[in-house]
Amino acid sequence: MARAAAGTLGAALGGCRAWLRLRCRSVTGAIAALNHVALARHGCLGGLLFSQTCLRGLMIRHHVEERVAMISRQALLQAFDDLLQPARFKDYGPNGLQVEGSATVHKIVSGVTASRALIEAAIAAQADAIFVHHGLFWRGQDGCVTGWMKQRLALLLAHDINLFAYHLPLDAHPELGNNAQLGRQLGLVSQARFGEQDLGFLGQRADGGQFATAEALAAHLEFILKRPVTLVGKSQGAINKIAWCSGGGQGYFESAIAAGAAAFITGEISEPQAHYARECGVVYFACGHHATERYGAPAVAAQVAAELGLQHAFVDIDNPA
């Protein structure tokens, strides 16, 4: 298009953009509105044609604007905090906004861990926020920004990406948390909570059935989680009462035994739990830290994104641990 024509188009577009944004709610309404503007401004058919061309551009732009809502970083943080209530927990690291990025957010990428691979995936997806279960900062770190920490932080800062991390509050949320969502995946319904900070879930099969043997439960876990599980101990009859605690929940095994569970499902196992399982007659299933914690972050991020009109994508960076 010639420069003069483009100038006319630009002037028409600039002059009526705000007005059109307010008025253009339908194609018919928009055309009528445009005719009015074009005739009033240019008083000629040429102006009308140019302006109709520009309307198509505007409408495409309008659709894009409607689909890509934006919200302030602070409002997003507030939405996560309202849902997960981090102040209620004593945790191993800071919950909430761990790394400050852009002031506004339009797309969230969720994942289990703020690994370099996840950050790179978020950059590729043009996200301006990452929501994870395992953030960057933990009690006991030496505080140096070197090696992997430097690389991850450098990527986040260079691309102005906000990092939100919620650890125990994400495990604990009664509907969207890691334990609630793991239970849902496994077809279990929670009837009680147990252990420190009420992180353990205790319940049974949602369909009211039982697992005839520990091996039957192991097969079910492997089918749902798509990975081998470690089974220790023997069940005493059919398994009805099941306890679970996602991730590194081995420390919850004794509380699960005390709560009367016949089986305990978690991510990891340490040396002592194998003996407890054999000696107490409660079957222990170690199903992988990552495998048991990949359901909470996408559930929370999807809900918050839907409420605020943001885009969301879950990126699963597979992990054998």
Ligand SMILES: [Zn+2]
């Ligand atoms: Zn974890």
